Amino acid sequence: MAPGWAIGTREHAVAILVQPGVVTVDLAVPLQVFGPWPRYFTVEQPDLVNPYAVEMVAAEPDPLVGGALHVADVQPLARLAEAATIVVPGLHAPLEPVNNEVCSALAEAAARGARIVSICVGAFVLAAAGVLDGRRATTHWHWADELRRRYSRVDVQEQHLFIDDGQVLTSAGLLAGADLCLHVIRNDLGDRAANSVARFLVSPPHRDGGQALFIHSPAGSNGGFLEDTRAWLRQTLDEDHSLRSIAQHARISVRTLSRRFQLETGETVMGWLVRERVLRARELLENTDRPVAVIAQQSGFGSLESLRTHFVQNVGTSPLAYRRTFRPPPGSRALPRNVRSGARA
DNA sequence: ACAGCCACCCGCCATC
DNA sequence: TTGATGGCGGGTGGCT
Numbered sequence: 001m002a003p004g005w006a007i008g009t010r011e012h013a014v015a016i017l018v019q020p021g022v023v024t025v026d027l028a029v030p031l032q033v034f035g036p037w038p039r040y041f042t043v044e045q046p047d048l049v050n051p052y053a054v055e056m057v058a059a060e061p062d063p064l065v066g067g068a069l070h071v072a073d074v075q076p077l078a079r080l081a082e083a084a085t086i087v088v089p090g091l092h093a094p095l096e097p098v099n100n101e102v103c104s105a106l107a108e109a110a111a112r113g114a115r116i117v118s119i120c121v122g123a124f125v126l127a128a129a130g131v132l133d134g135r136r137a138t139t140h141w142h143w144a145d146e147l148r149r150r151y152s153r154v155d156v157q158e159q160h161l162f163i164d165d166g167q168v169l170t171s172a173g174l175l176a177g178a179d180l181c182l183h184v185i186r187n188d189l190g191d192r193a194a195n196s197v198a199r200f201l202v203s204p205p206h207r208d209g210g211q212a213l214f215i216h217s218p219a220g221s222n223g224g225f226l227e228d229t230r231a232w233l234r235q236t237l238d239e240d241h242s243l244r245s246i247a248q249h250a251r252i253s254v255r256t257l258s259r260r261f262q263l264e265t266g267e268t269v270m271g272w273l274v275r276e277r278v279l280r281a282r283e284l285l286e287n288t289d290r291p292v293a294v295i296a297q298q299s300g301f302g303s304l305e306s307l308r309t310h311f312v313q314n315v316g317t318s319p320l321a322y323r324r325t326f327r328p329p330p331g332s333r334a335l336p337r338n339v340r341s342g343a344r345a
Numbered sequence: 346a347c348a349g350c351c352a353c354c355c356g357c358c359a360t361c
Numbered sequence: 362t363t364g365a366t367g368g369c370g371g372g373t374g375g376c377t
Contacts, residue, residue: 242352242353243352243353243354244352252366252367253366253367253368254353254367254368255355255366255367255368255369256365256366256367258353258354258355259355259365259366259367262354262355268353268354268355269353269354270352270353270354271354302376302377303376303377305376305377306375306376309375309376
């Protein structure tokens with residue numbers, strides 16, 4: 001069965017939860033990304049219709065955002081029950097007790113299968129509602145230890161920019177929320193749509209390295225000691241790579257490679273490589289008509305089976321199903337088929 | 346679907 | 362003394 005948040009209808013209801021003391025950028029980012037798209041937003045796919053219908057939802061009628069902003073036109077909390085996706089921005093005082101009504105509404109939404117997305121310290125709200133119990137989650141690095149201390153049932157992994165745990169997605173500090181929102185669009189609407197939106201946000205479609213970069217590196221540092229090695233790997237994704245050959249390229253031992261790679265990216269070497277290969281396969285599936293077997297080879301997977309396995313793990317669907325969704329036949333409009341027809345993905 | 350093999354990951358420890 | 366490096370080996374998971 002398709003998950004409850006699958007893009008299945010023209011209108012995919014997104015509710016953004018506004019609470020007193022909400023962090024303005026955490027609120028602004030999802031409003032900009034999911035809200036009405038200016039015509040130039042999707043210049044590469046002019047026929048792509050924004051399937052998201054966004055509204056702000058609050059427990060209080062007129063929640064104050066901060067000293068300078070005041071949010072109007074908010075809907076009552078009960079609207080969360082209608083939302084396919086709920087976005088929870090962070091609050092300036094994340095350790096304050098969370099409104100009980102908000103907790104109950106979020107718990108109910110999670111139970112009925114709504115997709116729930118938190119930005120920055122919005123993870124504290126999800127944790128208070130029990131939504132993160134038994135799940136992997138991230139939050140702003142400054143608050144990660146506190147989240148871990150308060151909610152022992154949450155597997156806090158602050159080295160990541162965002163974590164997609166299926167139904168529940170969490171992002172690291174502030175602007176990492178943009179990375180997560182773009183990731184959601186990529187999953188819902190495909191690579192081209194996400195890249196198109198990213199280009200007009202003047203944001204990289206995919207930032208390399210996790211929050212680890214910002215925790216461990218001094219401000220202004222580059223992408224790390226192994227940046228050249230990662231660039232080389234990206235250029236040679238279709239070739240065979242082993243830890244030994246990569247370590248030789250970086251002129252360090254295998255052990256040091258593993259350690260430094262983890263430190264710089266928050267990922268294991270081969271985990272990173274597989275993710276990059278899946279990204280390449282997605283691009284090729286969307287933008288070419290090459291057979292999947294050829295794409296498997298060109299993205300560096302040893303076999304069709306290997307591509308399939310990793311593709312399903314990373315994207316949640318098979319390569320062929322992905323192509324059917326995001327590469328409509330020539331002559332048809334560029335809107336993903338499942339969005340047009342109302343069929344569940 | 347299953348089994349054997351092997352590469353990878355990571356904790357531990359010695360060395361520089 | 363501290364931090365970075367690299368070797369070793371057990372456990373695990375992916376590939377064939």
